[in-house]
Amino acid sequence: MESSTQSEYVTLVSCDGFEFILPRSSACVSGTIRRMLDPSSKFSEAITGRCVLENLSGVVLEKVCEYFLYNEKHKDQANVADMDVPAELCLELLMAADYLDT
Amino acid sequence: MELHGVALQRETAANPVTCSDFLHFATALFGLTTFEMTGRRQRGNAGIRGPQSALTDFLASNNISAAQIRDEYDRRAAEAARQAAEEEEQAADAEYQDEAPPEPQPESPEEKSRKRKRQQAIEKIKKSKEFARRKARRTGEPDDDDDVLADEMMNEKQRPIPGQLANCEICGKRFTVTPYSKTGPDGGLLCADCSKKHTDGGKKGPAKKRNSGLGRRQNQSKLLDGFAIPGARSLLETCIKKVADNIDDVDEFGDLPPLVMHRLSQILSRNRAVTRKTLDLFLRPEHKELNIYDCAKLQTDDFHKILATMPALTRLNLRFVTAMKDEVFEYMMARDMKIQDLHLNSPNLVSDDCWRQLFTKFGPQLQSLKLWNLDSAFDDETAEVMSKTCTLLRRLKLKYLDKIGDKTLEAISTMKTLQHLSFHLTQETNPEPLLQVISQLGPNLYSLSLESFQLADDRLVQHIHDNCRELIKLRITDNAVIADKAMAELFRGWSNPALKFVDFSGLRDVDMSNPAGPPEAVGLASDGFVALMEHSGAKIEKLKVTSCRHISHAAYEEVFAENRRYPALKSLDIAFNAPVDDYIMQCIFRCCPALTKIVVFGCLKIRDVRVPKGVAVIGTLGAKLTVDGIAQKEIV
Secondary structure, eight states: OHHHHHOSEEEEEOTTSOEEEEEHHHHTTSHHHHHHHOGGGOOHHHHHTEEEOTTOOHHHHHHHHHHHHHHHHTTTOSSOOOOOOOGGGHHHHHHHHHHHTO | OHHHHHHHHHHHHHTTHHHHHHHHHHHHHHOOTTSOSGGGGSSSOOOOOSOHHHHHHHHHHTTOOHHHHHHHHHHHHHHHHHHHHHHHHHHHHHHHSSSSOOOOOOOOHHHHHHHHHHHHHHHHHHHSHHHHHHHHHTTTSOTTHHHHHHHHHHHHHHSOOTTSEEEOTTTOOEEEOOTTOOBOTTSOBOOHHHHHHHHHHSOOOOOOOOOSSOOHHHHHHHHHTTOOOOSOOOHHHHHHHHHHHTGGGOSOOOSOOHHHHHHHHHHHHHTTOOOHHHHHHHOOTTOSEEEESOOTTOOHHHHHHHHHHOTTOOEEEEOOOTTOBHHHHHHHHHTTOOOOEEEEEOOTBSOHHHHHHHHHHHGGGOOEEEEEEESSSOOHHHHHHHHHHOSSOOEEEEEEETTOOHHHHHHHTTOTTOOEEEEEOSSOOOHHHHHHHHHHHGGGOSEEEEEOOTTOOHHHHHHHHHHOSSOSEEEEESBSSSBHHHHHHHHTTOOSOOOSEEEOTTBBOOOTTOTTOOSSOBBSOHHHHHHHHHHHTTTOOEEEOTTOTTOOHHHHHHHTOTTOOOTTOOEEEOTTOTTOBHHHHHHHHHHOTTOOEEEOTTOTBOOEEEEOTTOEEEOOSSOEEEETTEEEOOOO
């Protein structure tokens, strides 16, 4: 249990079963996921390092993960361009961003 | 010999252009397809065929001799044949004497003259300005490069100009030279197809410099908005921006939370994109509030539609509602809507009668009322009705209302429930009614904003000092009467806790003949500023002292001394405070760890500043700003 909370990577699962494995620090860009994975919360997500996001489809979650890494990559840089978001996805992504608190 | 051959080839390639070009011209002119365009390429004596008589006539009329053209061609063809024969001969010789160096061939007088001409041309080129310029560009190379350079330029000169015909260097095909024709590996021109292939295979143009960030203009725009936070923008904000950009393709927002809707409305309003069509996206029956910051493109019908589709509305915040008329208010009253917060900018077509009816009907339920830009309606009498009927009103903002004055202030002083009060009247008012407002309402007020009360005097701040106990926000602007001493006394021994928002912009003496001001300082000057920061320094978040130009350098030094800290101060506007210099700026950055935005228009002593990360410095002129050791391009 201790080792899994220390694990460097976490798994995010979409409602249609796609799994995305990414660094813990990137995933924690999202406030919601950060609180899910907080070891002191004793949520099952924190114990297993696996978050099932029932309300996000694979397509949306993929873009969300892309943003997590984009955010981490451009941390502390000045004048960062906005990440490109496909127009057809942006409303869904907007809801996801609201839910994930990013 | 080889060099000689090349020169000759060049000659044949360069000279016939006049001829072939002319043929091309003739073909285009007369559609004479029988003209043998390829004849020139053929070895031997294939002459030019075609209906020469008509053409010759035409040419003769234009002072061109067809015979001369043909003679020239014949001569070149013969020469090419002779050259080919010579080469063959030489090749045969070479077979016999493999090791022996080829002996220089005697030159014919014709070639000699050509060589001489070329030499002359090269000499001429060497004297030209262009040559000098190119040579200057190639610094550091030995002098004897002159010949190479001149040779290059000579070849360039001989190259066909756009519009003429040339033979492709690679495939040998005949093609029309365009400005886009590429140069082949040996210096000749390439046809369109070969040009494409050549660039694909060969070197690509210098890689375009891509800035890692946004364009300069966007960066500056962000900075002017006071946004200098490092890192990527949040995904939510990115998506909202994207949705706003593609608003015409959106059919429905779906279950967007009200906060997101509000942000979208702000962006669309700023882009002036709120139209009848986009308005529909915001009309959701279950929502209780509607904020549209630009209704300039909406019609009276649209306001009816808003009220009809959103019966649960309690908060109606519409700006630039020029098309709003009495009917809309009447409809609102007929529907018995539960409006609690009414914020309207410029509903000028609504009559005073209708306003009074509205207050009579909705007054008791109104909690906040904000009105801007009313010039033809809303007079003192209406304000009196408002003061009597709005018994629960907590927030009142009246800005740029032309028809109200002293009487309105007197009426408002009876509205004991008010907690937030904001005035910017266009009429000049006497100091006394305002004092009455402060003394009656002061104890309950959380925020007080008094803009452009130009006749207000020291008694105003004394009343604030005596009556206000709960203020969080205080704004007094554009006044040249209140003395610095009174301002200082306001903050000394004031039982009000520390303020969070302070705006004293434009509190200064204005006298062109005496820029230093009277000996007894007027406005917010050194003493008042020190007292203000002593009183509110611990909690102050936003401070605006624009144009308070009597604050001295010493006062700044005292306020931003090494041991002072303003942990909450985020936004500071010290524009047109001339004494501020580089030293004061560094002191400010040291004392305000939370600072994100500082406005310094007109502070001309700021020349060279190290700016902490995440702080937007707005309004420097010709100053050197350094963030993390990297010089920034400045705004303006």
